Amino acid sequence: MLERPWYVSFNYVLAGTAIALSLLGLVAIKSATLHAPDARGDFGHQIAYLAVGIAAMLAAAFTNYHMWYRLRRPLYVAAVLMLAAVAFTHAGQSALGAQRWIGVGPFVFQPSEPAKLLVTLSVAGMLADPKRTFKKWWEVLIPIGAVALPAVLVLKQPDLGTALVLVAILTAMLFFALPKLAHFAIYAACAAGLGAGAIFSPVLKDYQRQRLLVFLDPKHDPQGAGWSLIQSKIAIGSGELVGKGLYNGTQTQLGFVPEHATDFIFTVIGEEFGFLGAMLLLGLYALLLWMGMLAVTAARDKFGLFVAVGIVAMLAFHILVNVGMTVGIMPITGIPLPFISYGGSSLVTCLASVGVLLNIHLQRTRMTFD
Numbered sequence: 001m002l003e004r005p006w007y008v009s010f011n012y013v014l015a016g017t018a019i020a021l022s023l024l025g026l027v028a029i030k031s032a033t034l035h036a037p038d039a040r041g042d043f044g045h046q047i048a049y050l051a052v053g054i055a056a057m058l059a060a061a062f063t064n065y066h067m068w069y070r071l072r073r074p075l076y077v078a079a080v081l082m083l084a085a086v087a088f089t090h091a092g093q094s095a096l097g098a099q100r101w102i103g104v105g106p107f108v109f110q111p112s113e114p115a116k117l118l119v120t121l122s123v124a125g126m127l128a129d130p131k132r133t134f135k136k137w138w139e140v141l142i143p144i145g146a147v148a149l150p151a152v153l154v155l156k157q158p159d160l161g162t163a164l165v166l167v168a169i170l171t172a173m174l175f176f177a178l179p180k181l182a183h184f185a186i187y188a189a190c191a192a193g194l195g196a197g198a199i200f201s202p203v204l205k206d207y208q209r210q211r212l213l214v215f216l217d218p219k220h221d222p223q224g225a226g227w228s229l230i231q232s233k234i235a236i237g238s239g240e241l242v243g244k245g246l247y248n249g250t251q252t253q254l255g256f257v258p259e260h261a262t263d264f265i266f267t268v269i270g271e272e273f274g275f276l277g278a279m280l281l282l283g284l285y286a287l288l289l290w291m292g293m294l295a296v297t298a299a300r301d302k303f304g305l306f307v308a309v310g311i312v313a314m315l316a317f318h319i320l321v322n323v324g325m326t327v328g329i330m331p332i333t334g335i336p337l338p339f340i341s342y343g344g345s346s347l348v349t350c351l352a353s354v355g356v357l358l359n360i361h362l363q364r365t366r367m368t369f370d
Helices: 012-032 042-061 066-070 072-088 112-128 137-155 160-177 181-198 206-216 227-238 265-298 302-327 344-365
Strands: 092-095 098-104 107-109
Touching: 012 042, 012 265, 012 344, 042 344, 066 072, 066 112, 066 302, 072 098, 072 112, 072 137, 112 137, 112 160, 112 302, 112 344, 137 160, 137 181, 160 181, 160 302, 227 265, 227 302, 265 302, 265 344, 302 344
Parallel strands: none
Antiparallel strands: 092 098, 098 107
């Protein structure tokens, strides 16, 4: 085996872009919590989360990704048990009408965030199993069922956004895994039909239906379900070209935009840094996804390919939905903006996911000779 030194093959651009986005998130969080007495410690917490996340990224970057294939079953069980603990035991903690967190001593984390990565690794292992060819229709039900279980547990919290992320991850991996495009088309049609039917079923809560109505009609319930979208558009639009300046955003500093340190943090950047600041952020995301796609093309086996595809799909879906909902082109869902939104579980998971991509890309130069 011939292997180049790691420092020659390491994707510094991917790692640096992830860290740059996280630092930009610190700036946005500092502004978003400046006049919130109950959130003044969030900035310091996020710095600590960033340190843990960078450590997790480096650890994953230098861990052979094939180890996750061998651990695919324990990883899946761990993800399901964490989500079940939130849904069915007293370990779950509630906030804003949802039960999504688990407290371990002084630490509180959101299991649905690391579950995205764990499910990605385990389902990629199922798809890469050489015993399965997926030429028979019933074989496709195995990964679908594997994703359906954690998705149902997440819906129970309720957390529609994360459930949709899991579906997006599965869909991207199936596109590359299924041997015939017709099989994927059948899956996509069935998934779309189930999604449309869910709108009229008891699966969705009333507030979630109201959000869909606001998406279809932005003027619907302006003092209730439509308030967040209206204020978000005002904030982003008022930033104009260069923004109002750091800490000078009126919609941000006066608290007109709800959850502007988490779900709606893009409005902080749009208002205080303007169109140019928003384009800088989207440019960094484009660079991150491009580097992620390099890991996809560099994958030396099916497992690496499916893992890289799943992670890139996860990040892309988060970015598309979160940014889109703040400007009214996507329905409002409670998913964070990767690397930017406040929250340790999300930040550490995103950085650890980048670490896995780094290892897949790092191993592209390993050449074996008979």
